[in-house]
Amino acid sequence: MADLSVNTPATRLLDGPSGKRKRARFTPKRIMIYGALLLVSFYYLLPLWVMVMTSLKGMPEVRMGNIFAPPVEITFEPWVKAWAQACTGLNCDGLSRGFWNSVQITVPSVVLSIIIASVNGYALVNWRFKGSEIFFTILIFGAFIPYQVMIYPIVIILRELGLMGSVWGLVMVHTIFGMPILTLLFRNYFASLPEELFKAARVDGAGFWRIFLKVLVPMSLPIFTVAVILQLTGIWNDFLFGVIYTKPATYPMTVQLNNIVNSVQGVKEYNVNMAATLLTGIVPLTVYLISGKLFVRGIASGAVKG
Amino acid sequence: MLDTVPPVSSALDDISVSIRDLELAFGSVKVLKDLNIDIHKGEFLVLLGASGCGKSTLLNCIAGLLEPTGGQIFIEGQNVTWAEPSERGIGMVFQSYALYPQMSVKSNLSFGLKNAKLPKDQIEKRVARAAEILHLGPLLDRKPGALSGGQRQRVAIGRALVRDVDVFLFDEPLSNLDAKLRAELRVELKRLHQSLANTMIYVTHDQVEAMTLADRIAIMKGGVIQQLAAPLEIYNTPANLYVAGFIGAPPMNFIQGALRGTDFEGIINVPMQGYGFSAAPKDGAVVFGIRPEHVLVNDAAASCAVQTRVVVDVVEPMGADTLLWCTLGGDEFRIRLDGQTPIRQGDTITVGIDPARASLFDKETEIRL
Ligand SMILES: Nc1ncnc2c1ncn2[C@@H]1O[C@H](COP(=O)(O)OP(=O)(O)O)[C@@H](O)[C@H]1O
Ligand SMILES: [Mg+2]
Numbered sequence: 001m002a003d004l005s006v007n008t009p010a011t012r013l014l015d016g017p018s019g020k021r022k023r024a025r026f027t028p029k030r031i032m033i034y035g036a037l038l039l040v041s042f043y044y045l046l047p048l049w050v051m052v053m054t055s056l057k058g059m060p061e062v063r064m065g066n067i068f069a070p071p072v073e074i075t076f077e078p079w080v081k082a083w084a085q086a087c088t089g090l091n092c093d094g095l096s097r098g099f100w101n102s103v104q105i106t107v108p109s110v111v112l113s114i115i116i117a118s119v120n121g122y123a124l125v126n127w128r129f130k131g132s133e134i135f136f137t138i139l140i141f142g143a144f145i146p147y148q149v150m151i152y153p154i155v156i157i158l159r160e161l162g163l164m165g166s167v168w169g170l171v172m173v174h175t176i177f178g179m180p181i182l183t184l185l186f187r188n189y190f191a192s193l194p195e196e197l198f199k200a201a202r203v204d205g206a207g208f209w210r211i212f213l214k215v216l217v218p219m220s221l222p223i224f225t226v227a228v229i230l231q232l233t234g235i236w237n238d239f240l241f242g243v244i245y246t247k248p249a250t251y252p253m254t255v256q257l258n259n260i261v262n263s264v265q266g267v268k269e270y271n272v273n274m275a276a277t278l279l280t281g282i283v284p285l286t287v288y289l290i291s292g293k294l295f296v297r298g299i300a301s302g303a304v305k306g
Numbered sequence: 307m308l309d310t311v312p313p314v315s316s317a318l319d320d321i322s323v324s325i326r327d328l329e330l331a332f333g334s335v336k337v338l339k340d341l342n343i344d345i346h347k348g349e350f351l352v353l354l355g356a357s358g359c360g361k362s363t364l365l366n367c368i369a370g371l372l373e374p375t376g377g378q379i380f381i382e383g384q385n386v387t388w389a390e391p392s393e394r395g396i397g398m399v400f401q402s403y404a405l406y407p408q409m410s411v412k413s414n415l416s417f418g419l420k421n422a423k424l425p426k427d428q429i430e431k432r433v434a435r436a437a438e439i440l441h442l443g444p445l446l447d448r449k450p451g452a453l454s455g456g457q458r459q460r461v462a463i464g465r466a467l468v469r470d471v472d473v474f475l476f477d478e479p480l481s482n483l484d485a486k487l488r489a490e491l492r493v494e495l496k497r498l499h500q501s502l503a504n505t506m507i508y509v510t511h512d513q514v515e516a517m518t519l520a521d522r523i524a525i526m527k528g529g530v531i532q533q534l535a536a537p538l539e540i541y542n543t544p545a546n547l548y549v550a551g552f553i554g555a556p557p558m559n560f561i562q563g564a565l566r567g568t569d570f571e572g573i574i575n576v577p578m579q580g581y582g583f584s585a586a587p588k589d590g591a592v593v594f595g596i597r598p599e600h601v602l603v604n605d606a607a608a609s610c611a612v613q614t615r616v617v618v619d620v621v622e623p624m625g626a627d628t629l630l631w632c633t634l635g636g637d638e639f640r641i642r643l644d645g646q647t648p649i650r651q652g653d654t655i656t657v658g659i660d661p662a663r664a665s666l667f668d669k670e671t672e673i674r675l
Contacts, residue, residue, distance in 0.1 A: 196404035199371050204418035204465070205392030214417070218408035 055274035078271035088259040098256030109174035121186025143180035165247040189223040233284040322505035329376035354516040355526035361509040397466025401478040405450035436464040476508040547672035573635030580662040591669035598642040600663040607658025
């Protein structure tokens, strides 16, 4: 008889599942997933750990060899030396000179290439002209030509223009080389925006620039963020063009870093090298950390669609 | 047939939009072919057709958003074939609303006026008037993202309204709304047209919208206008088989057969004496058409000259009326009755047909006889 009462519909309803489903916290599946993730993160973060720790040690401690151990005595001396005193070939004013050179190279390159590429992409999507498809194909083709092929011709071009060795010559090179991929990026983004928006703006009497600046740019923050990150990290990290097209006085930070780390005179100061490397990497890293969320959103929102 | 349209006159000053021999091709695909329409001042013209028939393309040509490959377009007596969209005196409302997402409602409304470099006080005045007409007052400072679908579409209409244009173009403006809102906004649009008296060209694939809103409907198929007439005329005397099948839900019943003298002979025989032939009838293969709501049943059919018996396969009671799905000579035969009629599935019923309300089409040319 007791069984019967348990099985009445009313009790079944009360005892049955209700509300939020309860899940076990540690299932084998979860342990596997988190275990794998932890392992991979560890693998990736270990070198960074070694670098940060080494850069905070004095040379005697570095020589003891315990590269994974945290410093017994924290010192910022290597950082100061890397920034202001390390020798790069001729002069001994550290990375600071390279840093400012890099800023002077990167900022105009990023701004210029993004302005030109975004207008390109906009025109290719919304103002198709005769041959615009061919123009686009040629532009994209450019992305597949190995840089090395073009190095010497560009040397000649820059020399003829009188820009060889100057910051502006390098800015020009970066702007041109960023064009194919950035144009593709912007073209695909603008193509993913509703065409009717553009039509409405035309009916409203807005011209080429007003549609671009007042309607499209304000709704394109994610893709501009992606472009800034791509260009900023790409140009900041560039070594090849920097070493070829500039001269020692205008070397970007990466080239100077190389000169510090690879200098053959004297003892190898690992702590200074580590600090110098971290200093050089700090800019792209910061940019990414600040705008990482927008970056992912931009990539997800049509930036990679054909 | 009573025509609700102002009488057609050749006087140019009665014509608002005139389309002459318009042709448009995307590459080798001709989407519009030799299209001619004259739209009167203050007329509400609906372009109706299945998806992909070229309605939006035609509207975009009128707006100047697509360049025609041939022909001319006149608006208010001006040849605007090569004019910019903003110079044509048109306003356009899109299916997806196409509001500028980063601008407030107010900026959306005033964007066109600012582009036209209108003085500030003028802009204020016009925006205030549009907001009043469309009940947008409390929404002026919001962004489009914070509006409902119906509100967004009203802003889109307002954007055309502020520009004080002669011609309004609508491209399926109600398609993205749910059924209830669509019905509401439909009435609102009709009111708006009555109070503004602008010329309106309205694209839709929804025949209810077309029938309720239009002064005249142009039915398109494959880039060609099949019939251009007042809604009731299209309903009562469809110009060809396509129009007959397109207008009306459920669609007209068609019966294959032949015409001998003035008699239709098929699975049923119908003497067509009362039928208004457009030309002297010729013998040959024809299609006989009768609308589901014009079929009489049982007692009502008693007085009909033409009667037959069918079995009811499916009954669909819809409240106001009831649909019966039957089979006649192997083909589906649809009947629409008053909602209170007590007929059940499996019943055998007598159906009667009044030849005066039927349509006859040539089987070959599909044109109305
Ligand atoms: N930009 C274009 N390029 C090629 N074909 C197009 C283009 N736009 C529309 N079409 C074709 O033209 C035809 C008519 O399109 P449209 O006017 O949009 O139809 P609808 O009547 O549904 O509004 C369709 O078959 C469509 O595929
Ligand atoms: Mg369309």
